[in-house]
Amino acid sequence: MSLLQALLLALWAGFCSYDDQGPQMFRRPLLVGPIAGIILGDITSGLIVSATLELMWMGLGNMAGYKTPDMIIGTIVGITVSIQTGTGTSPEGIAAGVAAATTVAVLAQQLLLVFDFIRQAFAPWADRLALTGNFHSILKINAVAVLLQASVRAVPTFLVVYFSNGVVEQLLKVIPTNILSGLSVASGLLPAIGLSILMTMMMKGFFWPFLLLGFALATYLELNILSITLISLAFAMIYSLIMEVKDRQNDMPKAVNQIDDEEGEYDL
Numbered sequence: 096m097s098l099l100q101a102l103l104l105a106l107w108a109g110f111c112s113y114d115d116q117g118p119q120m121f122r123r124p125l126l127v128g129p130i131a132g133i134i135l136g137d138i139t140s141g142l143i144v145s146a147t148l149e150l151m152w153m154g155l156g157n158m159a160g161y162k163t164p165d166m167i168i169g170t171i172v173g174i175t176v177s178i179q180t181g182t183g184t185s186p187e188g189i190a191a192g193v194a195a196a197t198t199v200a201v202l203a204q205q206l207l208l209v210f211d212f213i214r215q216a217f218a219p220w221a222d223r224l225a226l227t228g229n230f231h232s233i234l235k236i237n238a239v240a241v242l243l244q245a246s247v248r249a250v251p252t253f254l255v256v257y258f259s260n261g262v263v264e265q266l267l268k269v270i271p272t273n274i275l276s277g278l279s280v281a282s283g284l285l286p287a288i289g290l291s292i293l294m295t296m297m298m299k300g301f302f303w304p305f306l307l308l309g310f311a312l313a314t315y316l317e318l319n320i321l322s323i324t325l326i327s328l329a330f331a332m333i334y335s336l337i338m339e340v341k342d343r344q345n346d347m348p349k350a351v352n353q354i355d356d357e358e359g360e361y362d363l
Contacts, residue, residue, distance in 0.1 A: 105253035109245030124148035124170040131174045144192040169200025175256045
């Protein structure tokens with residue numbers, strides 16, 4: 096790997112970290128991976144490995160004090176391993192990429208937990224400056240925090256992808272073939288686990304008919320994924336419209352009662 100590619104991957108990891116405090120979309124493998132594939136000159140492998148990781152991590156999200164394995168660094172490293180080993184989109188290449196991604200993602204998760212403790216020091220610093228009315232310095236604190244937020248992912252990403260190429264190749268030579276085959280099978284099972292986690296969060300009571308409808312469309316009518324998605328979108332829009340009308344109807348008696356009370360007060 097060239098130094099320029101490693102720097103671009105590090106910068107991409109740092110940019111994606113800005114989204115960690117926002118809608119958390121750029122941290123998803125399906126968005127991180129294709130850009131990494133373009134940088135490495137193999138967008139096909141980037142798409143396939145990132146799609147596998149997206150399915151695997153689909154149900155994960157930062158909730159309360161829980162932090163997920165770092166999908167940004169994990170995705171970039173997994174795609175790098177898959178492409179740099181020359182296996183690409185083969186089952187062995189996907190297995191190697193998934194194995195590297197999950198391992199690095201868990202290690203990076205520990206690093207981010209340490210960074211969270213360090214970040215707590217910024218709050219009392221900002222409070223002291225706020226008491227003095229020095230708001231210009233508070234903005235500087237935000238700038239420093241943003242740079243740290245980016246570097247905590249950019250630096251590890253650069254070190255791993257630039258200096259570990261030979262290590263990864265030697266490691267893959269040492270790993271027995273049956274283990275790599277097992278990882279290939281596991282990479283096919285893990286998306287099902289990710290989907291099951293997502294379904295436990297989404298399938299609440301009255302959502303089950305929609306799942307059965309999609310299953311029937313795919314199994315018995317043999318519709319492709321685009322057709323099912325468009326039909327699902329139509330049902331979602333109809334459902335949203337019905338719920339909006341229902342909410343308006345529920346609010347109408349309250350509004351009528353309020354008008355009656357106001358008229359009653361006026362008559363008195």
